[in-house]
Amino acid sequence: xxxxxxxxxxxxxxxxxxxxxxxxxxxxxxxxxxxxxxxxxxxxxxxxxxxxxxxxxxxxxxxxxxxxxxxxxxxxxxxxxxxxxxxxxxxxxxxxxxxxxxxxxxxxxxxxxxxxxxxxxxxxxxxxxxxxxxxxxxxxxxxxxxxxxxxxxxxxxxxxxxxxxxxxxxxxxxxxxxxxxxxxxxxxxxxxxxxxxxxxxxxxxxxxxxxxxxxxxxxxxxxxxxxxxxxxxxxxxxxxxxxxxxxxxxxxxxxxxxxxxxxxxxxxxxxxxxxxxxxxxxxxxxxxxxxxxxxxxxxxxxxxxxxxxxxxxxxxxxxxxxxxxxxxxxxxxxxxxxxxxxxxxxxxxxxxxxxxxx
Amino acid sequence: xxxxxxxxxxxxxxxxxxxxxxxxxxxxxxxxxxxxxxxxxxxxxxxxxxxxxxxxxxxxxxxxxxxxxxxxxxxxxxxxxxxxxxxxxxxxxxxxxxxxxxxxxxxxxxxxxxxxxxxxxxxxxxxxxxxxxxxxxxxxxxxxxxxxxxxxxxxxxxxxxxxxxxxxxxxxxxxxxxxxxxxxxxxxxxxxxxxxxxxxxxxxxxxxxxxxxxxxxxxxxxxxxxxxxxxxxxxxxxxxxxxxxxxxxxxxxxxxxxxxxxxxxxxxxxxxxxxxxxxxxxxxxxxxxxxxxxxxxxxxxxxxxxxxxxxxxxxxxxxxxxxxxxxxxxxxxxxxxxxxxxxxxxxxxxxxxxxxxxxxxxxxxxxxxxxxxxxxxxxxxxxxxxxxxxxxxxxxxxxxxxxxxxxxxxxxxxxxxxxxxxxxxxxxxxxxxxxxxxxxxxxxxxxxxxxxxxxxxxxxxxxxxxxxxxxxxxxxxxxxxxxxxxxxxxxxxxxxxxxxxxxxx
Numbered sequence: 112x113x114x115x116x117x118x119x120x121x122x123x124x125x126x127x128x129x130x131x132x133x134x135x136x137x138x139x140x141x142x143x144x145x146x147x148x149x150x151x152x153x154x155x156x157x158x159x160x161x162x163x164x165x166x167x168x169x170x171x172x173x174x175x176x177x178x179x180x181x182x183x184x185x186x187x188x189x190x191x192x193x194x195x196x197x198x199x200x201x202x203x204x205x206x207x208x209x210x211x212x213x214x215x216x217x218x219x220x221x222x223x224x225x226x227x228x229x230x231x232x233x234x235x236x237x238x239x240x241x242x243x244x245x246x247x248x249x250x251x252x253x254x255x256x257x258x259x260x261x262x263x264x265x266x267x268x269x270x271x272x273x274x275x276x277x278x279x280x281x282x283x284x285x286x287x288x289x290x291x292x293x294x295x296x297x298x299x300x301x302x303x304x305x306x307x308x309x310x311x312x313x314x315x316x317x318x319x320x321x322x323x324x325x326x327x328x329x330x331x332x333x334x335x336x337x338x339x340x341x342x343x344x345x346x347x348x349x350x351x352x353x354x355x356x357x358x359x360x361x362x363x364x365x366x367x368x369x370x371x372x373x374x375x376x377x378x379x380x381x382x383x384x385x386x387x388x389x390x391x392x393x394x395x396x397x398x399x400x401x402x403x404x405x406x407x408x409x410x411x412x413x414x415x416x417x418x419x420x421x422x423x424x425x426x427x428x429x430x431x432x433x434x435x436x437x438x439x440x441x442x443x444x445x446x447x448x449x450x451x452x453x454x455x456x457x458x459x460x461x462x463x464x465x466x467x468x469x
Numbered sequence: 470x471x472x473x474x475x476x477x478x479x480x481x482x483x484x485x486x487x488x489x490x491x492x493x494x495x496x497x498x499x500x501x502x503x504x505x506x507x508x509x510x511x512x513x514x515x516x517x518x519x520x521x522x523x524x525x526x527x528x529x530x531x532x533x534x535x536x537x538x539x540x541x542x543x544x545x546x547x548x549x550x551x552x553x554x555x556x557x558x559x560x561x562x563x564x565x566x567x568x569x570x571x572x573x574x575x576x577x578x579x580x581x582x583x584x585x586x587x588x589x590x591x592x593x594x595x596x597x598x599x600x601x602x603x604x605x606x607x608x609x610x611x612x613x614x615x616x617x618x619x620x621x622x623x624x625x626x627x628x629x630x631x632x633x634x635x636x637x638x639x640x641x642x643x644x645x646x647x648x649x650x651x652x653x654x655x656x657x658x659x660x661x662x663x664x665x666x667x668x669x670x671x672x673x674x675x676x677x678x679x680x681x682x683x684x685x686x687x688x689x690x691x692x693x694x695x696x697x698x699x700x701x702x703x704x705x706x707x708x709x710x711x712x713x714x715x716x717x718x719x720x721x722x723x724x725x726x727x728x729x730x731x732x733x734x735x736x737x738x739x740x741x742x743x744x745x746x747x748x749x750x751x752x753x754x755x756x757x758x759x760x761x762x763x764x765x766x767x768x769x770x771x772x773x774x775x776x777x778x779x780x781x782x783x784x785x786x787x788x789x790x791x792x793x794x795x796x797x798x799x800x801x802x803x804x805x806x807x808x809x810x811x812x813x814x815x816x817x818x819x820x821x822x823x824x825x826x827x828x829x830x831x832x833x834x835x836x837x838x839x840x841x842x843x844x845x846x847x848x849x850x851x852x853x854x855x856x857x858x859x860x861x862x863x864x865x866x867x868x869x870x871x872x873x874x875x876x877x878x879x880x881x882x883x884x885x886x887x888x889x890x891x892x893x894x895x896x897x898x899x900x901x902x903x904x905x906x907x908x909x910x911x912x913x914x915x916x917x918x919x920x921x922x923x924x925x926x927x928x929x930x931x932x933x934x935x936x937x938x939x940x941x942x943x944x945x946x947x948x949x950x951x952x953x954x955x956x957x958x959x960x961x962x963x964x965x966x967x968x969x970x971x972x973x974x
Contacts, residue, residue, distance in 0.1 A: 116484075119867040121815065336833050339823060347813035352772050353804060354824040355793030 115462035125459045130406055130413070133453035134420070140452070141445050150435050158434055159427030159445075173426050175313030179384050180422035183208070183376035185321035185415055187400035189328045190369030192409040196332075198345040199365045203249065203264025204373040205397025206271035207242040211374025212381035213271075213278055214241025216388045219303040220283060220294060230302035235316070235378050242374015245271065246366045254359045260366070268397070276390045283388055298386035305383035317379030321418075324372055328411040341365060373397060402450045421446065471498040473535070474658045475520070475627060480529035482515055489515035490526065491682045497627065502649060502659045504669040504690060506702055507679035508899045509870060513662050516679070517629055520660070521553045522546035534626075544575065552620035553629040558612050562605035569604055570619045590621050594648045609636040609757050617648070628652065629660045634668060635925065636758055639960035646672055664702070664900075665928070666695040680704055703900050717935065718748025721919040722769075722800070722888045727778035729768050737761040737943045739768060742778070744938065744948055746888060746919040751910065753934025753951065754923045756963055761943040762923045763805065766892045769921070770802040771795045782888065796828050801886035803877050805893040805923075807870065811877040814866035818858065821865050822847040822880055829884040846883070854879030855905065871902030878906055882913055889913060892923040907933050927959065941965030 141159075142152035163173035187204045194201045201207075215238025222230045249263040278284075283294040297303045305315050332338035344351040344361045352358065376396065385392035403421050407413030428442030475497040482490045490512045497503045507513045518524040520531070522540030531538045533549055540546040543553075560569050567584050571577035578586070584600040591598040596614045604612060613636060620628055630649075634642045649659055649672065663669055669676055670690045678685040678701045685701045727742040739761050746752055756762060767773035769780070771792035780788045782798055790798075804810040812821045823843050827833045832843045847861045856876045858868055865873055878894060894910065895903035911933055914920050923940075924930050930937060931951060938948040939962040946962040 120864055334837050336827070336836050336838055339820070339838060343813055343816070343820075343824065346815050347809045349806070349810045350813045350824060353770065353792060353810055355771075355791055355796070357791075 113464055115458065116465050117462055121460050122463075126408065129456040129459055130408065130417070130453060132459075133406070133449060133456045136452040136456070137445070137449045140448050144441060144444065144448075145437070148437065148441060150437060155431055155435060155437065158431045159424060159442075162430055163423060163426040169430060171311075173430070175307070175311055176426050177419060177422050178313035178318050179315070180425050181418040182315065182317035182321045183380050183396045184400050184403050184418040184421055186317065186324055186372045186376040186379075187369070187397055188403040188407065188414045188418060189321075189324040189411060190372030191400055191404040192328065192407075192411070192414060193331075193341055193368045194365035195404055196345045196409050197341040197361050197365050198348065199362050200261045201246065201249070201264050201366055201369050202261050202401070203246075203266075203268045203271075203397070204369060204400055205393065205395065206264065206268035207245045207370040207373035208377040208380075208397045209268075209271040209275050209393050210245040211238040211242035211377030212385075212392065213275060213283070213377075213388060214238060215374070215378030216294060216297055216303075216381045217278070217283055219297055219300070219382065222302065223295060223300055226302045228302070231305070231316075231382070234297075234303050234382065235375065238374045238378025239371045240374070242370040242372070242377060243367055244370070245374070246370020250363050250366045253362055260362070264366075272390075272393075275388070275393070279388050279390050285387075292390060294388040296386045297382045297388075303382050305379050315379065315383050317376065317383060320375055320379065322415075325411045325415050328414075332411070337364060373400075399446070402446065405450060406453055421449075424449075471501070473497070474499045474533070475538070476532040476535075477516075477520075478530050478532070480516065480519060480526045480531070482519065482524060482526045488682045490519070493529070493679070493682075493684045495677045495684060495687050497658050497660060498675075499626075499658055500653055500656045501674040502653055502661055502672055504673035504676035505660060505662045505679065506664065506666075506669060506676050506698065508664060508702055509897055510681075510899065511679040511702075512682040513679055514631070517553070517631065517660065517662060520546070520627075521551060521629060547575065547623060547625075550624075550626035551629065552623055552625035552627070554613065554616045554620055554631065554633060556631040556633075556635065558616055560604045560612055560615060562603070564604060565600065566598060566602050566604060566607075566615050567600040569615055570600075570622065573619045574622065586622055587618055590618050594618075594621065594651055595644060596648055609759060610638065610641040613637070613645075621652075625657065627658045627660060629662070631662045632664075633661075634663070634665065638757055638963040639927070639956050640964065642668075666698045666702075669698070670695060678702055699900070715749045715915060715935070717750045718917060718919075720745045721748050721783065722746040723781045724769075725779045725781070727768060727780065728776045729764060729773055730776055731764050732773065737764055739764050739943045742768075742945050744945060746921055748917050748919050749914055750936065751914050751920045751922060751934045752948065753930035753937045754921065754940055754945070755925070755927055755930050755937065755959065756923075756940035758925055760940045762892055762925075762940060764943070765923060765940065766802055766804050766890055769800070769890045770804070793828065796825065799829070799885070799887040800890075801825065801881040801884060801888070802890040803881050803892070803894070805896060807873050807877060808866055812865040812873060815864050817864055818851065818856075818861045818868075818876060819844050819847045821876075822850065826880060826884055850876060850879045850883045853883060854909065869899075871898040874898050875902055875906060878909065882909055885916075886913070886918055888919045888921075890921045890923075893925065894922060895924075895926065895929060903929075937962075939963040 138156060142156060145155040146152040162169055164170055187208060191201055191204055215234045218237040219230055219234035245267065248267060249260040252258040252263050253260050279294060280292045285293060285295045305317065308314050340356045341361060343354060344356055344358060381388055381392055399421060403414060403417045407417035424446055431437045432439055473496045478494045480490050480493045493516060505513050515524055519526050522543045522545050538549060540549060567580055567587060570587060571583055577583060587600040596618060598611060598614045598618060604615065613633060633645060637645060653659060661673055673690050675687060676690040677687045680702060690698065723745045725743055727739060729739040731738050737760055764773060768775055771790055775788055779786060782800060787795060787798065808814045823832055823838065826846055830842065830846050832839050844861060851858060851861055854875045856879065857872050878891065881889060894906050910920055922930065922934060934951050936948050937951040937954060939946045941963060942965060
C-alpha cells in the first residue's frame, strides 16, 4: 500500500519538476491514445512536437504561428494568474476576450474607411476597456450580492458568445460582404491591421503586450504590496483580513486585470490572425489559458513557457490532423490530459509517497 | 488486590520524521483512574489512538483481561469495551442529543427507548442532559456530556478521556470529577489524559508520564509533588514567570457599550461590553470557549466593526478604524488560530512578518516591498524570542505549535505595542514555550503597555493578570482584581452570574 504523507515544507524540487513530469506522462498517455486510434504513436508525437519547429517543409509556416498563438494565451493566462493566486476564480476569460474584440473591433470599424495611425491604438484601448467592463459584472455582483464569480463569469461567456453571433450577423456585418456573416476584415483595413512587426517571425503587437504583461506580473508578485496581498488572500483569507487587506479591492483588482488583458488579447486577435469578427474567431483561447496558467504554476515565466508549449500542441495538432487524419477531438483530449496530469502530479509538491502502512 | 485490565508491552510507533512512541509499557488496573501525563508532542495521542484502534503500532503488544488485544478499528475497540471521549467533539449541531448519540452506536435502539436510556444514565451519573435538545444550543460542557453518555451507554470497561477539562468551568469540572469517581467505584477504569498537574493529583490513582515518546515513570500522583511531576514531564525545571510589582498607569484603551454581530453564523454576538485597559496592566478575560472570545479580539483588532458603542484610544475614537489604521496607533493583536489567522501556513516567516509589521517597521514604501528589511526584522524576532526554525525562509506550518506561537507573539511585541490584545497565547504550546511567552507579556506590561489576554486557561490568567473578567454568551462580567478572587467566584463569573449573586459568596 502506498500512502501520502504531508511534507513539512513544499518541495522546491517538485515545484519545478511536476510540470516536466506531467509533460512526460502526457507524452506516454498520448502515445497510447494515438496507437489505439490506429496511428503510429511516435510518428504522431513527432508531428506534434518536432515538425512545427524543424520540418523542412512546414517549419517556415509553423514557426511564426507559435508566437501568433502563444501571444493571446500569455496575455489571458497572466491575467488569470492574478485571480487564481487570490482564490478569485475567473472562468470567463473567454467572454472578456470576445467582448474586448467586439468593442475594440467595433470602434475600429466606426473609423472605416478613414486612415490614420491613431485608429489602431484607439481600437486597442477600447478592446482593453471592453474586457475590463465585462469582467466588472461578476465583480459588482460578487461584492454587492455575494454571488459566486465562477458561475457568473462562466455564464457570461455564453452571453458574450450570443452577443458575438448577433453583431457578426447584424450590427458589425460587412455591408459589402454579400450577406455573409462577419465584419469587414480588420487586418486588411490598413489603419487597424495588427501585422507582423518583423516579417516571418509572427512577432506582432500582441506579443509585445504579452511580454510586457509577463514583466508586469513578475514585478507585482515579487516586489509590490498588491501582489503580496493577492497571494495572502489566496493562502489564508482570514489572515489577509487580519492584516488589513480589503477583500473587495482584491476581487476588483484581480478580475479587472484579467478582464483587461483578455480584452487586449481579443482586439489583437481580431485585428491580426483572425481579421474578421465572426461567430467563431475566438478559438477558445480563454479556456485554454486556464490550462496555461496552471501549467505555468501561476508564475509569469512559467506561463510564458507553458503558453509556448500549448501553442505548439495547437500547431502540431493541426499538422497531425492534416497529415495523419487524427480527429480534432483527440488533440483536445491530448491538451486536457496535460492539465489532468499536472493537477495529479501537483500532489507531490506538498506530499511525499511512502510505502508505510498507517 | 487489583486486577490488571489492560497491559501495554513495548508499544512503539514511528512516523517518517518523528518517533511518536518508543517501547512504552504500563498497566491499567480495573477500577482505577490512570493519568497519562505529558507535554504536547510527548506521544499521548498516538498511544491512546493505538489503544482505541486508530493507529497500528510498529511493535509491541497489548493484553486486555490477559487476552491478546490489537483492535483494527475503533468499532473493534468499542466491542472490546473501550470507549473514548475526544477533546474535539464530533457532534452534529443541527441534530438532537438523542440523534447524535444513536449515530455513534453500533446498534442503536429506537429513539424513545434511547431517550429513556439517556435519561436514566444521565440521572445516575449526575450529568443532567435533555435528549430532545438540539446540540447547537448546548454549551461546551453539555456537549461533552453528550459524548460521555454516548460512551457510558455502551457500558465500557475502559473509558479514555482526552483533556476533558479544557472546555469546562471550575463548577463543571467538579461535576465531571464526581461522575468519574462514581464510574470508578463501579469498577470502570479510566485513562485520563491531561497536562494539568493539580487535577491529576486530586483525581488520579496512578500516573504514567511520557516525554518525547518515551515513558518516564509510573507513579502515584498523590504522593508526588506538582513540581516533581512537572519536572518529569518537561525534563527540566521550568522558569516560572516573575510577576514584578507594577504601578498601574493611566487609561489607554476604553471600550464603551460595544455591541456587535458576529459574521459567523455559529459565532457569538457581543452585547454591551464596557471596560478600560490601563497602561502597565494585564487584564485577563476568561470564559468557556465560544462565548465571544474570537469576536472580542476581532472587534479590538478592527476585523469586526461594532454595531454600536465606542472604542477610544486615549481621547481618540478608533471605533471605525480598520486593522491597518489601528496598527498605525500601535494597537496590535494576535488571534487564537495560528495557522490561517495570525499566520498564513504556506508562506514563509518573512512573508508572515510583512503581514502585520509593514507599517511600524516601514517595510513598504510607495507600494514597493523592502524584502531585505523584512528579513532583517524577521531574524530579529526569531532570535529574540528563541523561535526554533532552520531558516526564516521556512513556511509557517513547518514550525511546531510552540515555536510558531512564539513567532506570532514575538512579531507583535517586537513592534512595541501600546495596546496588545492576544487570544489564547499559550494554547497547545509546550510548557517551556508557554513560560517564555508569559514572561514576554509580563515584560511588555512592565514597559508600560496595556495588555488584554483572552484565555481559557484559568491558571494562566491567575498567574499573570492584574484584573480578571469573564465572557459569557457575549457579555462581560464585572472586572475584578485577580488576587481578591476565589475559584468559586471565578466559576460564577464564567457561568454568567451577576454582581449581586457574586457578593453573596
